[in-house]
Amino acid sequence: MILKKFDKNYKFVSVFNTENGFYMRTGILDSKGKDTGVEVFQSSFPELIDIGIMGHCVHGESGLCLETGVQCYQKGGNTHSENMSLENYIRVIDEIKGKTFQVALGGRGDPNKHENFKEILKYTRINNIIPNYTTSGFLLDEKEVELTKKYCGAVAVSWYCKEYTIKAIDMFKVAGMKVNIHYVLNNESIERALYMLNNKGFPKGINAVIFLMHKPVGLGKEDNVLKYEDAVVRDFFNIVTSKKYPFKIGFDSCSVPALINFNNNFNVCSVDTCEAARWSMYITSDMKALPCSFDQKLKYSVDLKYKSIVNAWNSSKFENFRCKLKKTCPDCEERDNCMGGCPLCRSIILCNRKEVY
DSSP, X not given: OEEEEEETTTTXXXXXXXXXXXXXXXXXXXXXXXXXXXXXXXXXXXXXEEEEEESSOHHHHTTHHHHTTOXXXXXXXXXXXXXXXXXHHHXXXXXXXXXXOEEEEEESSOGGGSTTHHHHHHXXXXXXXXXXXXXXXXXXXXHHHHHHHHHOSOEEEEOOOSHHHXXXXXXXXXXXXXXXXXXXXXTTTHHHHHHHXXXXXXXXXXXXXXXXXXXXXXXXXGGGXXXXXXXHHHHHHHHHTTSOOSSEEEEOGGGHHHHHHXXXXXXXXXXXXXXXXXTEEEEOTTSEEESOTTOTTOTTOEETTTSOHXXXXXXXHHHHHXXXXXXXXXXXXXXXXXXXXXXXXXXXXXXXXXXXX
């Protein structure tokens, strides 16, 4: 199914294919409907919502997550809260149907371990919204794989380099799903990533490897943040964008400054910088709306117990977040492409330009 939407406020058209995940949007349209080529800054309502249905994490509480060197920004190893109720989830879907193309299920734990996993997927899909999620693969079972295949558009497995990681990838592949790997880049993992890329270390048959920036949030430590001046960081971003691999390569939007600064081997039109409060939002398991899930201090939170999702989107807190993206690094020639990088974690911005602040 092809879903098409015209945003009257910001004068653009967006299109989403529910079968293959293809997404496209125009620039700002003029009075005759012609694309002006001017990039749209935001939408009137989030086109993607990251819904944190999980309040606790079986994988994190087992100690296996921290054992692998991944420092959970959600503090999954030592925080145990209630999962989002099915009633609250249904309320979210009822508010966003017809306006949001897809949801990423997440939170503090593996979404496939939610007690209402089936009902969540089914209700999402019957409302023409595509659910996707990321899992550690820990204790993944055949029923969860079956439900994922039936209802989800895509699935990602976080890379922990464990037996259960490989097993989960194989289970999804056998079911006929496209599987992505999410790989967190930090000072301890980046050399391993280079080695795996250069020596065919990733499993065969995967769709893509998506590299995610480590952030000093939650259990994430500042000394594990990548540094601009480190040679291995420069080498990684040069190599990964210049070689061909049997799978696709992707990055989170937090990586855009690095992609711009470390190489010229890609079309800048193929990347989109921080989408928080512009195209997406995050909702916590206890129903707080945030521009981004990394706002763990809830500086920009809006409580959905008292406000609607559209109220949160149009709130002064979300607008304050947008203002940072609009105003940061005004004199830089790359400003329109990276918008100054992450407004929440300035230390992760891989840039040494004099304009950065």
